[in-house]
Amino acid sequence: MNPDVMISYLPLYKDALFLTMRVGWKGVVIAVLIGLIGSAILHFEIPIAKTVVSAYIQLFRNTPLLVQLFFIYFALPKIGVRISPEACGTWGLGLLGGAYMTETFRSGLENIPKIQFESAESLGMSRGQVFRYVILPQAISSSIPGLMANVIFLLKETSVFSTISLMDLMFTAKDLIGMYAKTIECLTLLVVFYLIMLLPVSILGNIVERRLRYAEFGD
Amino acid sequence: MQNLGIDVLFKGTNSLRLLSGLWVAVRISLISVMISILLGLIVGVLMTSKNQILKVIFRIYLEIVRIMPQMVLLFIVYFGTTRVFGWNLDAELAAIFVFSFWGIAEMGDLVRGALISIPKIQYESAMALGMNGKQVYYHVILPQTIRRLIPLSINLITRMIKTTSLVMMIGIVEVLKAAQQIIEANRRSSPNAAFGVFAVVFLLYFLICWPISKLSVYLEKRWS
Numbered sequence: 150m151n152p153d154v155m156i157s158y159l160p161l162y163k164d165a166l167f168l169t170m171r172v173g174w175k176g177v178v179i180a181v182l183i184g185l186i187g188s189a190i191l192h193f194e195i196p197i198a199k200t201v202v203s204a205y206i207q208l209f210r211n212t213p214l215l216v217q218l219f220f221i222y223f224a225l226p227k228i229g230v231r232i233s234p235e236a237c238g239t240w241g242l243g244l245l246g247g248a249y250m251t252e253t254f255r256s257g258l259e260n261i262p263k264i265q266f267e268s269a270e271s272l273g274m275s276r277g278q279v280f281r282y283v284i285l286p287q288a289i290s291s292s293i294p295g296l297m298a299n300v301i302f303l304l305k306e307t308s309v310f311s312t313i314s315l316m317d318l319m320f321t322a323k324d325l326i327g328m329y330a331k332t333i334e335c336l337t338l339l340v341v342f343y344l345i346m347l348l349p350v351s352i353l354g355n356i357v358e359r360r361l362r363y364a365e366f367g368d
Numbered sequence: 369m370q371n372l373g374i375d376v377l378f379k380g381t382n383s384l385r386l387l388s389g390l391w392v393a394v395r396i397s398l399i400s401v402m403i404s405i406l407l408g409l410i411v412g413v414l415m416t417s418k419n420q421i422l423k424v425i426f427r428i429y430l431e432i433v434r435i436m437p438q439m440v441l442l443f444i445v446y447f448g449t450t451r452v453f454g455w456n457l458d459a460e461l462a463a464i465f466v467f468s469f470w471g472i473a474e475m476g477d478l479v480r481g482a483l484i485s486i487p488k489i490q491y492e493s494a495m496a497l498g499m500n501g502k503q504v505y506y507h508v509i510l511p512q513t514i515r516r517l518i519p520l521s522i523n524l525i526t527r528m529i530k531t532t533s534l535v536m537m538i539g540i541v542e543v544l545k546a547a548q549q550i551i552e553a554n555r556r557s558s559p560n561a562a563f564g565v566f567a568v569v570f571l572l573y574f575l576i577c578w579p580i581s582k583l584s585v586y587l588e589k590r591w592s
Contacts, residue, residue, distance in 0.1 A: 211577035227563035308437035330420040332451040
């Protein structure tokens with residue numbers, strides 16, 4: 150292990166980290182938005198839209214991100230849809246994550262016992278009030294653990310972006326190994342940078358999860 | 369369908385190549401799943417132990433698996449360890465090793481969750497009926513744990529199959545790599561092959577994983 154080599158690689162890894170984070174977090178935001186809309190559609194059972202959302206969930210949950218990215222990046226241009234690697238990564242991640250987030254939020258809504266709706270209504274609350282003051286707070290706190298797990302999963306999945314020539318951490322490591330054959334230094338840096346990216350999220354997830362336990366009633 | 373390039377798959381042995389690539393992916397994931405389930409059961413039981421040292425070790429193990437992308441682990445084992453120890457590692461073996469390492473942690477965590485989710489009253493009631501420790505486990509705890517575990521471990525199989533798509537990065541010719549090779553080889557005769565072939569790969573993965581995850585959901589509903 151040669152520390153000078155590692156220091157000389159740092160700027161390249163730093164750029165790659167920023168790119169990975171940018172694409173990753175954009176993807177996560179898209180995923181959460183899709184998840185909110187999707188779970189609302191499933192919860193209120195809007196016809197047709199409901200079928201589309203279920204089909205979308207099944208399709209994206211049962212195929213690997215790598216295959217989805219290859220399809221978006223290499224296959225779609227053949228029928229005239231051409232997008233940049235970064236947009237492809239962002240939307241690929243967002244669509245994959247959207248399917249997982251929809252499931253998480255939906256089960257969060259579903260886990261609320263029916264008696265909660267009925268009790269709130271018997272207290273004279275309107276449907277909007279029931280949703281705002283009774284259902285939503287419980288649904289949010291019960292889907293937070295799943296949400297955090299999904300965020301970590303999605304940020305981890307960014308490692309496949311190198312295959313569509315996005316200069317992320319994996320790409321940088323592979324490239325440097327290919328050029329200078331300093332395998333151990335490159336892989337060590339790779340691990341360190343993934344830790345920098347994901348350890349804070351993981352720790353935050355644990356803290357938030359513990360804080361939100363108060364919502365669990367009775368057991 | 370000339371312009372979408374699906375016809376490429378009907379030329380020569382192309383479809384056979386794609387399917388044999390699929391078999392490689394399924395083989396790797398099945399072996400890894402078997403190892404993960406067997407060792408995961410043991411690790412899961414050990415995780416519930418009160419030993420502080422064991423607890424810390426498993427905590428670190430879980431956290432490594434949770435944070436490190438599988439791709440990074442693949443690179444460390446396939447390129448890193450070969451460099452450090454100077455041995456010659458078969459790519460498929462490296463993949464099985466990494467996926468098992470990941471699967472054992474996942475499975476162990478599932479087993480731990482299933483074990484601690486069984487209420488204490490079950491142990492106490494069984495004891496009150498005069499059963500000894502072994503009998504309690506065998507007749508009361510295990511049947512309930514297994515019921516909770518089977519849907520979750522079936523789910524692990526689909527996740528494993530999906531993750532095997534990464535092995536193309538360490539030079540194993542699985543479905544995606546086979547698809548790329550077919551597309552490259554037929555670049556002149558059908559320039560649009562990328563669409564047809566990748567669409568078929570997408571569908572293949574879906575057709576394998578969808579029934580398995582349906583089964584897992586069905587079992588979960590039936591047994592809960």
